[in-house]
Amino acid sequence: MTELQSRLPDPMRYFPGMGAIAAGMSKAVHNGTIPDSTVHLMHLRAGQLAGSTYHVVRQTGQLREAGEPEDRIAAVVSWRDAPCFTEAERVALELVEAVLAPHPCVPDELFARAAAHYETHALWTLTVAIGQICFFVPVALIARPIPGRPVGQNYSRVSPR
Numbered sequence: 001m002t003e004l005q006s007r008l009p010d011p012m013r014y015f016p017g018m019g020a021i022a023a024g025m026s027k028a029v030h031n032g033t034i035p036d037s038t039v040h041l042m043h044l045r046a047g048q049l050a051g052s053t054y055h056v057v058r059q060t061g062q063l064r065e066a067g068e069p070e071d072r073i074a075a076v077v078s079w080r081d082a083p084c085f086t087e088a089e090r091v092a093l094e095l096v097e098a099v100l101a102p103h104p105c106v107p108d109e110l111f112a113r114a115a116a117h118y119e120t121h122a123l124w125t126l127t128v129a130i131g132q133i134c135f136f137v138p139v140a141l142i143a144r145p146i147p148g149r150p151v152g153q154n155y156s157r158v159s160p161r
Contacts (some may be wrong), residue, residue, distance in 0.1 A: 041095060114126065
């Protein structure tokens with residue numbers, strides 16, 4: 001069996017400022033207005049919807065490191081009828097699905113339900129958290145970094161040409 005390789009090398013070699021962008025997004029998202037576990041659940045669902053093994057493996061690992069129970073991690077794929085999520089987590093997962101739908105739309109009714117669970121700063125945090133994963137989904141789908149490897153070691157050294 002050949003060694004698993006990414007399609008493209010590490011983008012930092014071409015875009016050195018990307019690290020600062022990623023750090024800034026992470027700081028904006030993990031600001032304490034919503035639980036980090038909610039962010040990781042949202043990012044896991046986004047990875048599932050996008051069909052990104054890299055993001056599914058990465059977010060699953062982060063949830064495990066944070067002490068999330070296996071039943072909650074496994075239930076993200078079928079969150080609508082899973083009894084282990086709060087109503088606030090459910091609305092966050094529904095927002096991810098609404099934004100990543102083939103025809104994105106966040107109806108007023110969904111926004112109203114989200115606003116019932118989150119104050120304005122937290123709503124902006126949810127929005128930026130979705131934007132953060134949407135920034136990285138194309139990287140994972142096109143470049144295909146190697147799932148399960150630490151960041152910085154998940155790209156092959158070779159260029160396609």
